[in-house]
Amino acid sequence: MLAGTTPSSRDLKYPYMAKRLACMVISGAANADCLNILQPALLHQGTLIEMKEEFELLESTFRKAGFQEEITTFLTIDWYINVLARIRINAFRIELVASSYEDLLSSAAASVSCDSSVGNAVYMLPSFYNHDCDPNAHIVWLQNADAKLKALRDIEEGEELCICYIDASMDADARQKILADGFGFECRCLRCLSGD
Ligand SMILES: C[S@@+](CC[C@H](N)C(=O)[O-])C[C@H]1O[C@@H](n2cnc3c(N)ncnc32)[C@H](O)[C@@H]1O
Structure with a gap:
């Protein structure tokens, strides 16, 4: 798992x-190509220019x-772009779940305003879960960054596990826009196909 506080x-x-x-690679805790197995995001020209500027800062930090x-030697602009392209569509925002009813109400409010996020992380297996606007599973964090998969209904043997990448309470047009802009795909789940 690659994690970082917000x-x-x-x-x-x-x-x-x-x-x-990069620090994990230097310390021997990870291989430089450990994220290569994950799907990368398609990057626009403007994003690539921003990444080049960020990379120069990163490189100078390590040099200093x-x-x-x-x-x-692994720390090249190509390495940085490849890593960022994978982090962008595979990172989860970690939100600890509430332990009481009062907590639940305040955490729901904090979630809407993004205040409840305690960090971001990339997990290898959960990165392979596809999206569905009516998912059968959900990733939760109880006390720390260890992600747990919670079934939201009975799941048949052989059925694909799908999670929802976004706020499923939005209408179909808003969901499609966020998925296209943020993840680069057109959602064709049953809910979207039925226009719900
Ligand atoms: C986090 S990855 C999911 C795993 C990926 N399918 C793989 O094989 O590695 C997210 C990417 O999977 C694809 N994807 C996930 N859910 C999808 C869906 N409902 N419809 C179309 N493409 C989807 C999109 O390309 C998206 O950017």
């Missing part, structure tokens, strides 16, 4: 995770920290 600026959460992964070149 930095003050939301725009920096993914670069922060790439920096974390005095790391020897031999242990940072």
Whole structure:
């Protein structure tokens, strides 16, 4: 699992995770290509330009920290872009679930305003779950960043496990827009096909 606490600026959460992964590679805790198995996002030209600027900052941070070149040879712009492309569509926002009814109400309100997020993480197996606007499973976090998969109804043997990447209470047009903009696909789940 690659995890990172939420930095003050939301725009920096993914670069922060790439920096974390770079540290894990340098310390021997992860391989530089460990995310390559995951599906990458399609990146637009403007995003690539931003990533080049971010990479220069990251590279200079490691240079200033005095790391020897031999242990940072993996740290290239191609590595950074490949990592970011995978983090962008595979990272989960970690929200700890409520333990009491009062907590439930306040955590629901915090979730809507994104205040309940305690960090972001990429998990290898959950990254392979596809999206459905009427999912049969849900990822939850009870006390820490260990993700648990919770069934939302009876699931037949052999049935695909699907989770919902977004807020399923939105109408069909809003869901399609967010999935197209954020994840680059047109959702053709039964709910969307029926226009619900
Ligand atoms: C987190 S990955 C899910 C695993 C991915 N299908 C794989 O084989 O590695 C998210 C990507 O899967 C595809 N995907 C997930 N749910 C989908 C759906 N309901 N309809 C079409 N494509 C979907 C999209 O390309 C999306 O960007």
